Structures are given as C-alpha cells and as structure tokens.
Amino acid sequence: MTTLTDPPKESFRLSQLIYDTRYRSLTIQVVAMFLLVLALSWLVSNTIQNLAALGKDFDFGFLTNVAGYDINQRLIEYDSTSTHGRAALVGILNTLLVAFLGCILATVIGVIAGVLRLSKNWIIARLMTVYVEGFRNVPLLLWIIVIFAVMTESTPSPRDFREGGSASMMLFDSIAVSNRGVYVPAPIWAEGSAIVVAVFLLSLVGIFLFRRFARARQEATGQILPVGWVALGLFFGPALIAFFLMGRPISLEYPELGGFNFTGGIQLRNSLIALWLALSLYTGAFIAENVRGGILAVSKGQTEAAFALGLRPNRTMSLVILPQALRVIIPPLISQYLNLTKNSSLAIAVGYMDVRSTLGGITINQTGRELEGMLLLGLFYLITSLVISGVMNIYNNSVKLKER
Amino acid sequence: MANTTETAFVRKEMLGAKEPPLTETGIVKWARENLFSGWLNSILTVLSILFVYWVLAHILPWMLGGIWDASSLTECRAIRDEIYGPDASVACWAVLTERWNQLLFGFYPSEAYWRPVLALVLFGVAVTPVLFSGIPRVFYALTAVAPFICYWLLWGGTIWGPIFVALGFVLGWIAFGVVSKAAGSLAGTIAAIIVPVLYWLFLDAPITGALGAAMPIGLEYIPSKDFGGFMLAFIIGITGIILSLPLGVLLALGRQSDLFIINKTSVIFIEVIRGVPLIVWLFTASLLLNYFLPPGTNFDLMLRVIIMVTLFAAAYMAEVIRGGLAALPKGQYEGADSLGLDYWQSMRLIILPQALKISIPGIVNTFIGLFKDTTLVVFIGLLDPIGLSNAIRATTDWNGVYWELFIFIGLLFFICCFSMSRYSQFLERKLRTDHR
Numbered sequence: 001m002t003t004l005t006d007p008p009k010e011s012f013r014l015s016q017l018i019y020d021t022r023y024r025s026l027t028i029q030v031v032a033m034f035l036l037v038l039a040l041s042w043l044v045s046n047t048i049q050n051l052a053a054l055g056k057d058f059d060f061g062f063l064t065n066v067a068g069y070d071i072n073q074r075l076i077e078y079d080s081t082s083t084h085g086r087a088a089l090v091g092i093l094n095t096l097l098v099a100f101l102g103c104i105l106a107t108v109i110g111v112i113a114g115v116l117r118l119s120k121n122w123i124i125a126r127l128m129t130v131y132v133e134g135f136r137n138v139p140l141l142l143w144i145i146v147i148f149a150v151m152t153e154s155t156p157s158p159r160d161f162r163e164g165g166s167a168s169m170m171l172f173d174s175i176a177v178s179n180r181g182v183y184v185p186a187p188i189w190a191e192g193s194a195i196v197v198a199v200f201l202l203s204l205v206g207i208f209l210f211r212r213f214a215r216a217r218q219e220a221t222g223q224i225l226p227v228g229w230v231a232l233g234l235f236f237g238p239a240l241i242a243f244f245l246m247g248r249p250i251s252l253e254y255p256e257l258g259g260f261n262f263t264g265g266i267q268l269r270n271s272l273i274a275l276w277l278a279l280s281l282y283t284g285a286f287i288a289e290n291v292r293g294g295i296l297a298v299s300k301g302q303t304e305a306a307f308a309l310g311l312r313p314n315r316t317m318s319l320v321i322l323p324q325a326l327r328v329i330i331p332p333l334i335s336q337y338l339n340l341t342k343n344s345s346l347a348i349a350v351g352y353m354d355v356r357s358t359l360g361g362i363t364i365n366q367t368g369r370e371l372e373g374m375l376l377l378g379l380f381y382l383i384t385s386l387v388i389s390g391v392m393n394i395y396n397n398s399v400k401l402k403e404r
Numbered sequence: 405m406a407n408t409t410e411t412a413f414v415r416k417e418m419l420g421a422k423e424p425p426l427t428e429t430g431i432v433k434w435a436r437e438n439l440f441s442g443w444l445n446s447i448l449t450v451l452s453i454l455f456v457y458w459v460l461a462h463i464l465p466w467m468l469g470g471i472w473d474a475s476s477l478t479e480c481r482a483i484r485d486e487i488y489g490p491d492a493s494v495a496c497w498a499v500l501t502e503r504w505n506q507l508l509f510g511f512y513p514s515e516a517y518w519r520p521v522l523a524l525v526l527f528g529v530a531v532t533p534v535l536f537s538g539i540p541r542v543f544y545a546l547t548a549v550a551p552f553i554c555y556w557l558l559w560g561g562t563i564w565g566p567i568f569v570a571l572g573f574v575l576g577w578i579a580f581g582v583v584s585k586a587a588g589s590l591a592g593t594i595a596a597i598i599v600p601v602l603y604w605l606f607l608d609a610p611i612t613g614a615l616g617a618a619m620p621i622g623l624e625y626i627p628s629k630d631f632g633g634f635m636l637a638f639i640i641g642i643t644g645i646i647l648s649l650p651l652g653v654l655l656a657l658g659r660q661s662d663l664f665i666i667n668k669t670s671v672i673f674i675e676v677i678r679g680v681p682l683i684v685w686l687f688t689a690s691l692l693l694n695y696f697l698p699p700g701t702n703f704d705l706m707l708r709v710i711i712m713v714t715l716f717a718a719a720y721m722a723e724v725i726r727g728g729l730a731a732l733p734k735g736q737y738e739g740a741d742s743l744g745l746d747y748w749q750s751m752r753l754i755i756l757p758q759a760l761k762i763s764i765p766g767i768v769n770t771f772i773g774l775f776k777d778t779t780l781v782v783f784i785g786l787l788d789p790i791g792l793s794n795a796i797r798a799t800t801d802w803n804g805v806y807w808e809l810f811i812f813i814g815l816l817f818f819i820c821c822f823s824m825s826r827y828s829q830f831l832e833r834k835l836r837t838d839h840r
Contacts, residue, residue: 018590028666029665029666032665050695053699121441121445122439123439123453124448127456136821137772137818138817139779142810145790149810342681346683348683360684374684381681382676382679
C-alpha cells in the first residue's frame with residue numbers, strides 16, 4: 001500500500017537567490033540596478049564637483065542673452081543682436097533644410113541608380129556599379145570637401161561674367177554658377193498671386209480626389225480611367241489659366257552682375273550646395289543598393305504571373321512588383337534618412353551654419369556653456385531621429401504586408 | 405522505263421551546321437543584346453560612352469602627364485611650363501612623393517617608422533588565424549599577445565607596462581580556475597573580474613614603476629599628439645573594430661534579454677548613441693569628458709576618441725546582431741534549452757554562431773562605416789589624413805594642391821573598405837551551410 005505524502009515543504013533558503021532560476025533573475029537585476037545607480041551617481045557627483053571647482057553653474061539662461069555673431073545662411077530673421085536661442089533656431093532650421101533637400105535628392109538618385117544597376121544595358125550597369133562602390137567606400141567627409149573644392153576652385157569668379165569674360169550664365173541668362181555661390185532667379189509675388197497659389201493648391205486637392213474616385217470606380221466597375229493624363233492636366237491647367245487671368249502676377253527677378261558680385265535673385269551658397277550634393281550622392285549610393293536588393297527580392301514568378309494575367313509591363317511594375325519591393329526597401333530607407341540627417345552635422349567641414357555650428361559651436365565658445373549646449377544639441381538630434389523614425393514607421397506599417 | 409539512276413541527287417551524308425549569321429555571333433550579338441537592344445538603350449549607351457570618353461579625356465592626360473619630382477608647387481609649375489607649355493593642366497604628384505611619410509605617419513619621429521610598420525605586420529600575422537581557417541592553432545597564442553606588443557611598439561615606454569597589464573588577464577584566468585573549482589562557476593566569474601581589477605588598481609603601477617626603475621628596458625616614448633596620417637586612421641579603426649564586436653554582442657543580448665532592467669538599460673544606451681551623430685559624441689569626448697571624471701584626471705585625447713568610436717560602433721553593431729538573433733527560428737532557442745544548456749552555453753554554442761553568420765554583411769558594413777568615420781577626428785584636432793592634407797596645403801610650398809591629395813586619400817580608403825566588403829562576401833560563401 002502506498003501512502004501519499006505531501007510534497008516537501010517549500011522553505012525559502014538564501015542560496016535560492018543564486019541557484020534557483022525563479023529567483024536568480026531577480027538577484028541579477030537588483031545587482032545590475034545597484035551598479036547602474038552607483039555608476040550614475042559617481043558621474044553626477046564628479047560633474048557637480050568639477051562644475052563647482054570651475055565656478056560654473058548649470059543654467060540655460062544663456063539662451064536669452066544676445067548672441068553677437070552673424071549667420072550668413074538663414075531662413076528666418078536673424079541679426080547679431082538676436083539671442084543665442086534664436087541662433088540655435090536658425091541652425092536647427094538650416095539642419096532641417098539640408099536634411100530635407102538631401103533626403104529628396106538622395107531618394108531620386110538612389111532609385112534611378114538602383115534600377116539602372118539592374119539594367120540589361122552592360123555599360124549603364126557598370127557605370128552605376130562604379131558610382132555605388134565609389135561613393136560607398138570613400139568617407140563622406142572627403143566627398144564633401146572634394147565637392148566644395150570643385151564648387152569654389154573650378155567655377156569662375158563673378159568678375160569673369162562681365163562683358164568679354166570667360167564665363168557666361170546658363171539657361172537664358174537666368175542661372176549663374178560662380179565661386180561665390182549659385183545664383184538663381186527669385187520669384188516676385190505681386191498682388192493677386194495669392195489667388196494663383198490658392199488655385200494651384202485646390203487643383204492638388206482635385207488630383208487627390210480624382211485618384212480616389214478613379215480607384216473606387218475601378219473597384220466597383222472594372223473601368224480604368226486615365227488618371228495620369230487627368231492629373232497632369234489638373235496640375236498645370238487651372239494654375240496657368242489663373243496666372244494669365246490675374247495678369248501674370250508672379251514674375252522672376254533675375255540675378256545681375258553689379259559691382260563685384262551678383263545682385264538680385266537668390267544666392268545658394270556653395271557651402272549649402274556642396275553639402276547637399278555630397279550628402280545626396282553619398283546616401284543615394286546606399287539607397288541604390290537597398291532598391292536593388294528590394295527589386296531582386298521579388299521573385300520572378302510574380303512578374304510571370306502578372307504577365308499571365310494579361311497585365312501590361314508598366315502595370316505589372318506599379319501593381320505587382322513595386323508594392324512588394326517597397327516592403328523590403330522602406331525599413332533600410334528609413335535608416336538611410338536618419339543617417340543623412342545625422343551626417344548633415346559634417347556641415348562643419350564647409351562652414352555651413354547648421355545647429356552644430358551655431359548652438360554647438362559659436363554659442364558654446366562664446367558662453368563657455370559646454371555642458372548645457374552639448375546636452376541641447378544631443379537632445380535635438382535624438383528627438384529628430386525619433387520623430388523621423390516614428391513617421392516613417394507609420395508609413396511602413398501602411399505599406400507592409402497585412403498578415404491575418 | 406526511265407533511267408532512275410540519273411533522276412535526282414540524293415544526299416548521303418549530313419551537312420555540317422552553317423555558320424550563324426554575322427549579327428548573331430560573337431561581339432556583334434553581345435553588343436546587340438547588351439548595348440543596343442532598343443532605341444532607349446541605344447541612346448543611353450551612346451550617351452554613356454560619350455560621358456566616359458569625356459571624363460577620361462579630361463582626367464587621363466592630367467594624371468598620366470603628372471610630375472613626380474619637385475619640391476614645391478611653384479617648381480612643379482616651372483617643370484610643367486618647360487615640358488608642356490604654360491596652359492597645360494597636369495597633376496603634381498610630387499606632393500605625394502615629398503610628403504609621403506607625413507601622409508602615412510603624421511609627425512611620428514622618422515627614426516621610429518619601423519615600429520608602426522612592424523606593428524602592422526604583427527597585426528597582419530595575428531589576425532590571419534581569425535580570418536582564415538586551416539592555420540595551426542599555435543598562432544592563436546600570438547593573436548592573444550599581439551595587442552600588448554603592438555601597443556608597446558606604437559607608444560613605446562617601458563616594456564614592463566604592457567607585460568604587467570597583460571598579467572592581470574592571466575591572474576583573472578587563474579582566479580577563475582581556482583575559485584570555480586572550489587565554490588562554483590558564479591563565484592569563479594566574480595573572482596575573475598574582481599582579482600584583476602584590484603590588481604590593476606593597486607599593484608600594477610607600483611610594480612611597473614619599481615621594475616622600470618630597476619631594469620629600464622624599453623623604447624623611446626612617443627606621445628599621441630605625434631600620431632597622424634593613415635597610421636592614426638588604422639589605429640583608431642582597427643582598435644574600434646576589435647573592441648566594438650564583443651561589446652555589440654553583449655548589448656544585443658541585453659536588448660533581447662527578459663530581465664527588465666538590463667533590457668531597458670541596453671535599449672536606452674543603444675538608442676541614445678544611435679540618435680546622435682558621431683561628431684557630437686567626439687566633441688563630447690573632447691569637451692565634456694573631463695566633467696564626468698574625478699577632478700584632476702586628464703587622459704589622452706586619442707584614447708577618448710577610441711572609446712567614443714568604439715561605443716558608437718558597438719551600438720550599431722548591437723542592432724545588426726539583434727536582427728540576426730531575431731531571424732533565428734524559435735526552435736533553435738528551445739532546442740538549446742531542451743539539451744539542458746544554460747544561458748551562456750546555449751548562446752555560445754547554438755545561438756550566436758548562427759546569428760553572427762546571418763549578420764555578417766551588416767557587421768562588415770558597420771566595420772566599414774567605422775573605418776570611414778575615423779576621418780571625423782580631424783574636427784577635434786587629431787591629424788588624420790584629411791587633417792594632414794589641410795596642414796600640407798597650409799604650407800607655402802604646397803598652397804593650392806587639392807586633387808592630388810584627395811585622390812590619394814580616397815584611393816587608400818577605397819582599397820581598404822572595398823577589400824573588407826569583398827572579404828565579407830568570401831566569408832558568407834565559406835560559411836554557407838544550406839544546400840542549394
């Protein structure tokens with residue numbers, strides 16, 4: 001006869017903290033926490049001691065003091081009597097400007113180069129390989145410096161644009177590429193131009209609505225409307241009609257040579273252009289590889305099946321291949337955008353006044369607030385990175401394959 | 405009846421195959437298919453050929469006609485005027501031959517050039533057993549001692565310093581062996597960490613000092629500020645690469661861990677490091693690090709840079725390896741558990757070998773990125789190749805030399821990075837175990 005015995009009484013022993021897997025994780029975490037707090041408090045106490053020894057405090061008040069330095073490249077009003085905070089804002093906008101321009105151009109270059117690298121045309125594919133490998137394997141800093149040197153050393157000076165000079169302006173005397181920057185015509189907004197802009201915006205809304213209508217109609221009836229042509233017509237038509245009806249309110253101010261430099265038009269500084277081109281070409285090479293990988297990741301059977309259904313090649317591309325390739329392309333594309341934004345801090349090499357040069361450079365040098373300045377600078381980049389990756393992740397979720 | 409023998413000709417043997425038409429063979433066919441397969445492709449081909457011709461027509465004469473022997477740009481131009489006439493545009497490669505040593509070694513004393521060269525050779529020998537299989541295991545011993553010898557060769561100073569620092573690792577290993585036999589592996593691990601740390605903190609310096617005074621064997625000490633050129637890029641790059649891989653593995657494991665605190669610490673560390681550009685970290689290292697350390701500490705700028713670059717690369721590495729860990733089927737983890745392996749055993753024997761294999765391309769990309777990023781140290785005052793090119797241009801002799809220096813620097817970086825990416829492709833093929 002067997003007797004049922006109670007299982008041995010659980011009694012907690014101290015050694016269980018080390019040998020029992022149920023408790024061990026707790027022990028490890030407590031120890032880790034302890035060490036972490038110890039390390040952090042050591043750093044903080046060192047910092048306090050060092051600040052006290054230097055007679056400094058921890059204070060962000062310097063942001064409201066007068067900056068006293070000029071910034072040549074600015075998107076908002078700024079002069080040397082503005083505050084350090086305003087200077088930081090100018091820098092932030094400059095960083096965002098070059099990052100935004102760079103992301104657009106890099107995507108265009110990357111998609112074109114990635115598709116062309118898969119081309120059956122031997123010489124085109126080889127050229128694109130040379131481009132991609134050349135830019136990927138040489139430091140970005142070197143490319144920025146090289147392109148800046150090309151812009152400043154190999155372009156004519158404004159003097160050469162005079163009568164009988166060696167240089168001339170491009171595109172019907174509207175664009176001047178000189179060693180002081182690229183001058184392009186500036187738009188002049190006269191009375192009534194607001195209506196033209198409004199009409200243009202309305203026609204953009206119209207394009208969007210028409211696309212939705214066409215899609216709904218195709219899903220309901222199977223009829224395909226000529227979306228592309230209608231969109232093209234809507235894009236230009238109403239705006240042009242409004243432009244002429246209002247008596248051509250928007251005109252262009254051309255850059256002209258006056259004295260030693262160009263006047264009028266918009267001056268795009270060489271620092272901006274060099275940084276923009278270098279960032280775009282460099283990141284474009286990486287994006288090209290992502291695009292190529294994405295397209296190669298779609299199996300050939302997909303194309304064949306689409307052809308078997310009777311889809312034309314361009315519809316196969318837009319309806320079958322691209323949606324699937326995008327799923328593979330977008331996540332690395334996000335990190336390329338992030339890289340480009342962070343790499344824009346290399347503006348220091350060409351003297352472009354981005355946030356690192358204003359807030360993290362001159363402001364720190366003038367006020368001696370390294371700790372606060374670097375903290376704000378780091379926070380700015382961190383927040384920007386998180387926002388970009390957040391936005392792109394939302395987009396990624398909308399295009400990724402919906403499972404179950 | 406007609407004579408049937410003369411009616412028709414009947415061929416008795418097969419004819420040999422006819423030559424294909426000229427347009428369907430050889431180079432013509434290849435060109436038709438690959439260059440001129442449609443009107444769009446034909447236009448692109450012609451444009452590309454024109455482009456390539458235009459580029460080569462401008463660059464080749466400039467490069468090939470370059471002047472290799474001159475002591476300044478003015479002399480270069482004088483020689484050019486003599487040979488080609490004043491309007492010709494030719495390269496002045498003489499800047500490379502004249503400043504060759506400076507570009508490679510910076511301001512390292514010239515009588516000690518053999519030391520970095522020897523260190524590089526030693527590194528090459530030490531890294532071979534790691535990179536390629538089929539090399540006797542004895543060489544791993546050399547791999548273990550090479551870092552200390554390389555350090556001693558590069559910076560010089562007394563030989564006892566590296567020897568007694570290395571002794572700390574040996575002490576840790578002995579402590580682990582002794583204590584884990586007596587009191588279990590956990591106690592052994594703790595002892596293996598505590599004993600060397602205590603040794604380094606309290607015993608190392610006095611012993612080294614005493615021995616250095618008693619037996620002054622050593623090389624001339626060379627301070628970090630004399631380091632420069634590609635030597636600097638190589639030292640920072642290689643140290644960063646070697647140190648960031650294990651750190652990245654640990655961070656990735658931390659991020660995959662179930663332990664809340666360890667997990668969150670790793671996530672915050674990785675995201676903060678990745679969210680901020682390297683250049684800001686480098687400025688932090690040069691401007692702020694002194695705030696975080698005990699008052700009065702002041703350590704080498706180059707060491708700070710190496711630490712920052714390593715931490716930066718480790719955060720990226722952690723994300724790459726995390727991808728590899730996540731890509732492994734869950735069955736691998738469960739299989740390791742069901743074999744009764746503990747956490748570190750299962751990671752070491754089952755999980756990491758597979759995860760690292762999957763992430764090789766990403767890891768090597770991180771290495772390449774790190775090596776390219778070594779150029780950023782120019783902004784905090786270290787003389788990397790780009791910094792040296794600025795310094796060379798600042799002298800009166802070579803004021804105005806741009807492209808020759810840029811081409812040289814770019815080419816050297818290209819060779820290093822391109823061979824790294826080729827090696828990663830070789831490694832992927834070698835480690836491919838699936839059956840295709």
